[in-house]
Amino acid sequence: MSPTPGIPICLILILICYQAAALHKTICDDMCHCHDNEVDCSAQLGDLHDLHELTANIPNDTDTLDVSSNQIEFIGDAFYHLPVLQKLNVANNKIATQYGLPSSLTGLYGQNNKLTDIFGMFNNTTNLEIVDLTNNQISSIQNGTFFNCGRLVELTLSGNPLTQLYDGAFTGLSHLLKLYLRDVHLKSLHKESLKGLPRVLWEFVIRAPYLCYIEPGLFDFTTLSFSSISSDCLRNLSGRIFSAANNSYVGSIHIEFTPLQEISQNAFDGISSFFWTRPYKVFM
Template identity: 25%
Template sequence: MKECVLLLLLAALCSAKPFRSPSHLALKNMMLKDMEDSDDDDDDNDDNSVFPTKETVNPFFPFDLFPMCPFGCQCYSRVVHCSDLGLTSVPSNIPFDTRLIDLQNNKIKEIKENDFKGLTSLYALILNNNKLTKIHPKTFLTTKKLRRLYLSHNQLNEIPLNLPKSLAELRIHDNKVKKIQKDTFKGMNALHVLEMSANPLDNNGIEPGAFEGVTVFHIRIAEAKLTSIPKDLPSTLLELHLDYNKISTVELEDFKRYKELQRLGLGNNRISDIENGSFANIPRVREIHLEKNKLKKVPSGLQELKYLQVIFLNSNSITKVGVNDFCPTAPKMKKSLYSAISLSNNPVNTREIQPATFRCVLNRMSVQLGNFRK
């Protein structure tokens, strides 16, 4: 019964706009895994799971008759749901054992020092779509188990100071952040996902050493003011998304630091030139997005990427496709089959493309051609 109610709450939470986060089932699984890991490190035998298993529930009264819950909010199974209430501040009387607080779609302008004081079990905090301009530097001093912090669609000028070292996911999409200062993420060894799109951030705004010692797997800085690929991001990156920027060229040194990269997003930029050998530095890449740029030819080196399965080159200025642009020429070289090659909306004469050009494609439905209009 408890899990059913919580799943309904999480379903409503993840379907509310403009919050774009993992599905409620994925969030539940992440919570369970994180809490299981934290339970293994605890010395006591208290039940710290998000979905308590040791509580004694009265079968005739499964709900608490008089639960402590902020006025107007809904509380159950350690979830406090206070979205869409027109709140101008964080409500008081939040239960101390709360694991998830949903405050999105309100009118909160400031997070004060003691707003979350004592919430030592807090796992996820959702503040999307408010009017935040200030978060007190001591706000998160006691939330030492906070794993997921969502601050998107606010008016913050900087990344909050003194974030919990336990944080695994930070989403600060669509704010006014212009700079990532050195030591902003210092000691945050668990930070794996960083979403910073739709901020007025340029290359000079990323200070050297800003990500020193941090293990981040996924970074998205789309819809910003980048004119080149940042060279000082974490070397642990598996996914890098820089779509909708002002990048015009890709240089040989751009990917030298990101050898583990598997997904690369450079769509909707101004790229007209990719230096030969640039992709050789990311030999594990599986998916590349270069759609809606200004390329005049298929980038070199794709045929040597043995794991590459998806490549989007649609809506460029490509006029010719060579027989060896995608597939290896060495007969003994093993290459993953392409599941998607998009060349649509390019001024290329499809009749001049030789059938052997797509010899390493999964099937003919994996190739998209045509639809070009002058």
């Protein structure tokens, strides 16, 4: 009895359909929770396995993506082609190399990874508003790193072994309101290092145990609502800190230098509203 002619054709069609389905399989099918345009692949969800890499397709209409608390070491361009992605959380992974970011992105949360260099990473991110790269391995910020981040309002680089801010490191941040540099390794702060910051800033916080020198005229702000400067090394403030003359407003400034021994009489000249300082040890 000859085989039924239609059977091989059916099998071929089934195989083709199976292969097509596999090609269109997304990350939502077996490893992540997806709702509307939000994709949650965080390992904090108890029923998920830790991700080591992103091999499955991410839906193109994803606007919020969370792959935090996994074991991811490399991303590459997995996110670059997501046209409407706005919020990306890659915190608490092992990412050591740069990854592509789409121009639609407004918020990047990349705390607790192993990034060492971010120069060139933000060339395409014209819509970014918040960047948090706390606790990575970034040692320097080069001129032009944030050149295309004109909408950024909050930047956190705390917990990095930052030893150098190149001249113009913050060029392009024309709308920045909050800058956090807690627990960095800077030994000095110079005017050119802060070049590019807007003259109106809400918060500037730096905690640098090895900070031993602040260049006079460092802060060229007309408005600074809150500033906290802390070091275990700085012993004197020579010359005026704020270079903007007679039109500056400082809502509150905390100066917390354990070994501080001298503050020059004109250190805070030009400040029209100066609420309080809190040095540990001051001898005029």
